[in-house]
Amino acid sequence: EPEVTQTPSHQVTQMGQEVILRCVPISNHLYFYWYRQILGQKVEFLVSFYNNEISEKSEIFDDQFSVERPDGSNFTLKIRSTKLEDSAMYFCASMRVRAYNEQFFGPGTRLTVL
């Protein structure tokens, strides 16, 4: 069964460093998302991406964040200058078509900012 994959599973970085989190969505999916979950808190939406542009972004997704689909398979989230409060699990998700279809989530990347 196809699945969303994410790398790395755990990333440790120093405050102020840039990180890139990578995702490979399911191959025939057209909609892509990033969510994050700070330890013990709710899953929060960051950004949605469709047709090579951002469809919607939350207040969390400020100028320090960017997303890219550099080739036909990868979908990346870049944090330019990490802060302590960026420490969280980051989940990538993809969806085939339509808003009422299911989103498929990856296993997540745990980001730890020291």
Added chain:
Amino acid sequence: DAKTTQPNSMESNEEEPVHLPCNHSTISGTDYIHWYRQLPSQGPEYVIHGLTSNVNNRMASLAIAEDRKSSTLILHRATLRDAAVYYCILRDVISPTGTASKLTFGTGTRLQVTL
């Protein structure tokens, strides 16, 4: 986004049915009702969704009240592997972001399953 209300936690014995309630009294006519779950240390996982009629799939059943102000996720025989946080989420298919609409997670119901 229309709000949902779920109990913080529920317990069940293994092999027994579980009914997880969700209230959504401000639901609009274009809101689909989705259920996702999150097993420990994993990403969220789709369970089921519906609009007006009751729905069944291999994982669960979804019972939707006639006025759509509440719904119930039914796990017919809970197993230890069903221990997770279950989220009831409304998605408006004609929102401004339309087909790319996000999922808005609440705190969900933590289901504990015991032997």
